[in-house]
Amino acid sequence: MAISLEEFAATLAELLSERLSADGDSWEIEYDRRAMQLKLMNAEGRLVASRLLAPYYHDYVKADAEAAAAKMQSLIASLCKATALPNKYNWVVPLLDARLTSLWDVYKLNRRMSKLAVGERLREPDSVPFLAVSEHLAIIAFVNAPGRTYMVTNRAIKNWGVTAKQIFDDAISNLRDITDGAKLKPKSDKTGTLHYYQSAWPAGDHAARIVLDDLLLGPVAGEPVFLPVGAKSLIIAGSESPVGLGRLTSALADTDALLPPIPLVHSGDMYTPWVPPLDSPLHELTRTYELKYLGTIYGEQRPILFETVSDDIEETFVAAFDLHQDKNGRWCTSAMVTEGVPVTLVPRVEWVTFMRVNVASQSGQVMASNSWDAVAKVLGNKIEKTDLYPVRYRFVGFPTDAELKAIGVHDQNSAVHPASLVKKVGTAKTGAPAKKAPAAKKAATTGKKSKN
Structure with missing residues (x-):
């Protein structure tokens, strides 16, 4: 030239x-x-x-x-x-970055953006799209420019003329391009038995790599158990390796867990919580971490919902997620429904108690108390699942005397406990397959329907 x-x-x-x-x-x-x-x-x-x-x-x-x-x-x-932020998508593609975060953080962010839109009188609030990979984890996308990082929102996606699915496909493709399998360090003993993997990538979100195919270079002892600790740490342990599980346990104990402290396994198209055998010392430990995390996010959700239903406060009550220890020191969950409230939003718990309150004497009487499954069997369609996160159910009215009698009054301390609450919790309602992310067939969630 x-x-x-x-x-x-x-x-x-x-x-x-x-x-x-x-x-x-x-x-x-x-x-x-x-x-x-x-x-x-x-x-x-x-x-x-x-x-x-x-x-x-x-x-x-x-x-x-x-x-x-x-x-x-x-x-x-x-x-x-x-x-x-570039205004043409072909400029954006090389800069896209996939990151793993808690689904609760995404919901809180979208709520703040919605409130901001009301305050600024915007016609349409912006929101952050996400790709669910487990009940409590999601991928979000960023434009990673030197010196400045932009979170991808639905408004930007609309301006680029693409879909959320395209954004996540390209962001995950970029993550794959910088992922060297050799940087997922295998930890073996002198006999060559592989116990666990520890991430050591120089760039990119370590935890987000759980969406990549063929991440493991070799098998571990038993089922691979994934613990996405944070942006710079991913641990994959063998479910039958005491050494691997020891590393996983120490990681749970040593971190503040920016991500939900819940070990995961593959289950179909999603990740689900890993449930150790009942006779394993890790069974109650992992269950405790999960329940305490649920207690935290339900506790943060409750005042938000009270604010949401403030205009109908006499019609709707938001029940607390009660996390307590039984006489044996085992953590248990329960919630209460009080007579006289047309609708009660109840968290997913192990035990439900129905109370009749005498306002004049400021006293209450337990009318029925039983496991969630026993209550659901009696009340049927009086319990409606909502689209709230974390999940809540709408209990309509109060049981009739016949229903209360059928539920019965039982002691939670003497109940036969389920293997784990996680077995009863459904997977996230939307999101691409966790292992087949670049070939995702399910639409990414736009984030616009957040009720929190």
Whole structure:
């Protein structure tokens, strides 16, 4: 290409200005002839990006017309990485980043965005789409530009003219491209028995890699148990390896668990909580971690729901998720339904108690108390599942005397406990297959239906 360095710089500045102006922000582009440097500054005059043009120029003039145009566009794209979110999807694709987070954090974020829209009188609130991989975990997407990271929202997706599924397919594809299987370090003993894997990738979200196919280079002892600790830690242990399970246990104890502290296994298209055998010392330990996590998110959800139903507070009551220890020190869950309330939103618990309250004497009487399954068998369609997260059920009215008698009054301490509450909790209602993410066939959730 017969062009001078000054002409190259002028062409670059013109094309860069045209591309940046499409995003609606003001930018200043300056070319320093002495230093042969192009500088990009924001509206406040702060230097955002700069490039020494000599090496780019020499590559440009040596190339044919098609290759030269591609090099120019590549240089422009590299400068745009430090600016506002690009307005064309083909610019975005190489920058997409998949990250694993708790589904509860996504719901809280979408609620804040919805409230912000009301405060600013926006016609349509924005929200964050997500791809559920388990009941409590989801993938969200980011545009990972140098010096600045943008969370992908449904408004941006609409502007790009693509779907949430396309976003997640491309973000996970990028994650696969930077994933070296050798960086998932196997931990073996002197006999060669492989006990667990510990992540050691230099880049990308470690935990998010649970959506990738063929992550393991070799089998572990028993069923692979996944513990996504956080952005920089993923542990995969063998369910029949004492050493592997010991590493998993120490990870649960040593971390504040930015992600739900719940070990996972593959189950169909999703991940589900791992339930150790009843005679395993880990059975009650993992169950305790899960129940305490549920107690935390149900506790945060309750005031939000009270705020949501404030206009109908006399019609709807939000029951507490009661987490307590029985006489043997075992953690148990229960909730209470009180007579006189038309609708009670009840969390998914092991035990339900029905109370009749005498307001005058400020006393109450237990009319019935039994396991969730026993109550559901009697009340049938008087219990309606909602689309709230964490899950709640709408108990309509109060049982009749005949229903109360059928439920009976039982002591939770003497009940035969189920193997684990997790066996009774359904998987997330939407999301692509956890192991087959790039070939996802289920639509990603837009996040617009959050009730929390």
